[in-house]
Amino acid sequence: MTGELQTNRETVKFIYQIRTQSEQQYWKKLDHMVQAKLEVKKVEPIARPRNPGEFNYAKYLIKQNIYYQAEITEFKNLLEYHPQSFKGKINVLRIHIIKYLAQLPKWLRIHAQSLIVGYTAPTDKDFLKILSVLGVIHLFSLSGLHVLLILTLIRKLTSFLKIPLELIDMLMLFLLPSYGILVGSKSGIWRAVVLAMVGIVFKKLGWSLSSLDIFSVTLLICLFVDPMAITTMGGQLSFLLAFAIMYLYKHTKFIWATLKMNLVSLPIICFYTYQLNWLTLLINLIFIPLFTYVILPLTFISALSVNLKIWNNINNLFEIMYRILDYFSSNVQFILVTGKLAVLSVVLLVIISIFYIESKSIFNKYLYQYLIIFVGCVVFNKFPLSGSVNIIDVGQGDSILVTTPLIRKTFLIDTAGKLKFMTKPWAKRNGGNQVEHSTIPFLKSQGISKIDKLFLSHKDVDHIGNLEILLNKFPVKQVNFGIGLDQNLRIQKVIRAHPEIEFRSRRQGDVIKTGFINWQVLWPKVKGKGENSDSLTLLAQIKNKKWLFTGDLDIPSEQKILKDYQFKVDYLKLGHHGSKTATGDELLEKTQPQLGLISSGVNNRYGHPNRETLQRLENHHVKYLNTADYGMISWYYDFFDNREKITTFLKGDSFENSRIKK
Structure with missing residues (x-):
């Protein structure tokens, strides 16, 4: 259960684990406010997003003056509370x-x-x-x-009932703010409430002001009371569309007014949602x-x-x-993924759209300028000049996005997933998943509308638990997995459910050539059951660098690969989230990676990465980065030259060797 607590000093977000079905029913049926003494386990700042494109819940709450979250273990002395x-x-x-x-x-x-x-x-x-x-x-x-x-409706009703307009205006000065409180103090409502009240007050004072003057006064009052309102998508759309309506519906036909309103709101919507619907x-x-x-x-x-x-x-x-x-x-078919528009582009598009709604004609220079900038932004997002490898922070799991520059190809290694523990029917809830929370928003923010190849390392839930969700929510052209995994009942069910997708089993020796990247399959050698030891292991040549992705491959299987192949790599994605059962001394000695990348959850129950593994890295002089410390880790390479850089989402843009953990 989640909610908000009002302390003597501030509002705090809380989470609480309901223990029994009867307690759940009590909270469901509660129709009044309560006061209680609380046992609090911990109070901490609201968690920040850990990947680009994620919804910034912390920022959303800060705009409501909520800065902390409390974990409650018990409510004591619950009493009905009657606010005064x-x-x-x-x-x-x-x-x-x-x-x-x-x-x-x-x-x-x-x-x-x-x-x-x-x-x-x-x-x-x-x-x-x-x-x-x-x-x-x-x-x-x-x-x-x-x-x-x-x-x-109120004015028409009171006119029919012959109630004096002066009396209604006075009542409105009381009823309008009351209604604003009733509906939860939303910025759009308060803008309209203040706008109506300003109009009433100015009329009583005998001041004759234009609609633009009244709008300007309303904007100043709203920003004085809540300066953060203009920083939200809802606040920006509310003020912008209200401004547009003043010009449009007096002298523009409905169909063209609707077109112009859509052009006004389009940059804001694409900036926050990274997409538009052709049918809007x-x-x-x-x-x-x-x-x-x-x-x-x-x-x-x-x-x-x-x-x-x-x-x-x-x-x-x-x-x-x-x-x-x-x-x-x-x-x-009806959705265009635009990617996140640059702030400067959004500002330019909004300014041009304002000039456009003031113009009388439909097809003019403002419309053409608008379309050139908008199309240019989308093309830039969809045909980037750099490629990348992105270790998505999915907590205790794996999901890695690899992209190529220009005519972009996209590859996803694993989908992540959460282990589901046995719960009673009453305690089940619709929890979130990493694909919808992290992966898809990140893909769309980059302008990516499809995955060309999806690689499944093995059957564990923390690697492919979100497979069905991804295939249902996002276009995927081809799914690749280690030989033998297609005998898994779950994978067979997925294959039957998606005849439109190509499914390919891979084994040692297979080579997948895709433009800028060559994928070499190093493991599995024989048909397996999708266990850790059967993990699909990929050696990728990306520009002039080599990457090794090992899934949850164990040390004995690593040693078998090294008997069949001799190679060095620049970057190593550590196996099994840094567990001591993977990334052995022989692998590190023979491949000599410059940098190791670890995907693990913050304070995870398994203690990953293991100290023994980190000691091995130190012994072989391999530096490392961990998503638990840095959020998403990204490596970028440029199409035109050999420049490359490593960035992390939580702790800055570019890392020098001295800043990477040893």
């Missing part, structure tokens, strides 16, 4: 509304909770992913649009009227009476609609 502050009472009301709306069928519940109180349940994350990929998530994220619609414009043209005239009214009507049977029939229609949207969001 106005904000506290509004928060209690929010809890009751969320519980009340939970009685609706699935899709109506999601609509009502997100559009009325700004709440999205953890189980609804897949729904948000669909909307995000299709570019319509802004419709279901409470924003100024919804405040504007609510204000319009078309879906917006269809979905915005559907949302405005069908979904939104039904949401408010259903919230008034949650138990009507008709809601089940309407929910079935929404089920069909979202299945269709899910197809379009997950089909890679």
Whole structure:
């Protein structure tokens, strides 16, 4: 269980391991605030991302003034808490509304909770992913649009009831900030709330200001109260689109206004998500009227009476609609992976898009300038001038990305995975996985839209546990594995499930030539069962350097390879995460690597890398880097010359020999 604690001094994120099913039910049914004494195991800063492209959860919380996470071992003296502050009472009301709306069928519940109180349940994350990929998530994220619609409805209703406008304006000065607190203080809502309040106050003072003046005052107030709001994707889109709307919908047809709005938001979306959906414009043209005239009214009507049977029939229609949207969001044919755009490019694109929305014509120099810069950024990301080897930090596991320059080829060695321990049914939860959390975001941030060859070293979960997830979530052209691994029942199931992918078994002596890189298979020699001793071992010639990747190969198997081959390497990926059962003295003596790379988890339960292994490295004068210390480790080589460099994600860009651990 996770949540937030309010101490006397600050807000702290907490995690807590629920012990029994009855305790789980207690927390699920809780519909009020509680106070308690806590036993805390440790308090530490929020963990930073360890790979490029990962969601920066620490940065996200810092923007909410949350800096620490506490691990709680026990709640003591739990008592119902009745807050006395106005904000506290509004928060209690929010809890009751969320519980009340939970009685609706699935899709109506999601609509009502997100559009009325700004709440999205953890189980609804897949729904948000669909909307995000299709570019319509802004419709279901409470924003100024919804405040504007609510204000319009209130004004029309009060006009019909002959209630004085002056009285309504005074009530709005109280109700608007109350609603802002109720929905969780989202930046988009507060921008709209402040905008409406500024307009009311200026009207009362008799000041005649333009919409741009009111917007500017609102922006200054919002940034004074929360300077970090403008640093988030939501905050940037909220202010930018609000600014664009002032110009567009007064003198532009809906279809062209939608096009221009998409061009305004596109650089921001690509900067944070690294992709766009070709159907975004078309879906917006269809979905915005559907949302405005069908979904939104039904949401408010259903919230008034949650138990009507008709809601089940309407929910079935929404089920069909979202299945269709899910197809379009997950089909890679409709997705363009752009890579992460440079900050300067994003700024230029936003500035040009502002000039574009002010222009009356559709096809003009601003549109052409915009397209040239955007296409140039995408081409630069997809056809880089350098290749790389990246030891992805997946914790206690292996996943290595190798790329070539220019017409880029991509190779992934292993997918990582987590060991699953036996848990009771009530204690099972949808935990994250390294592929969706680390690997795919990193690939997309680099502009990579497919994997040309995937190598599976052996059957262990920490190496191929995420195989099915990767194949379902990301295009892979060919899968390679050591001879005999295809007899594994799990691998057979994967092969049957993906007839569109080529599966190849490899054995000692095979050579895979792929442009800039030659892969030589050193092991296995005979058919095995996918054990550590059967690990697919690859010697790669990359530009003018040699790399050796050994999976979890043990020392006896290393010695057998050295009887068949004589070679030296520049870089060695240590076997079995630095275990003492791998990377023996004979391998180090005969291959003479300059640098060893280790992939292991921080404070892992196995004690990897083992001290005995590190002593062997020292004895043979081999320096090393470990992902547990440095996060992702990357080696880059240039296409035009022999320049190369090693970078780490956590501790700086370029490493000199003196800075690498001995």
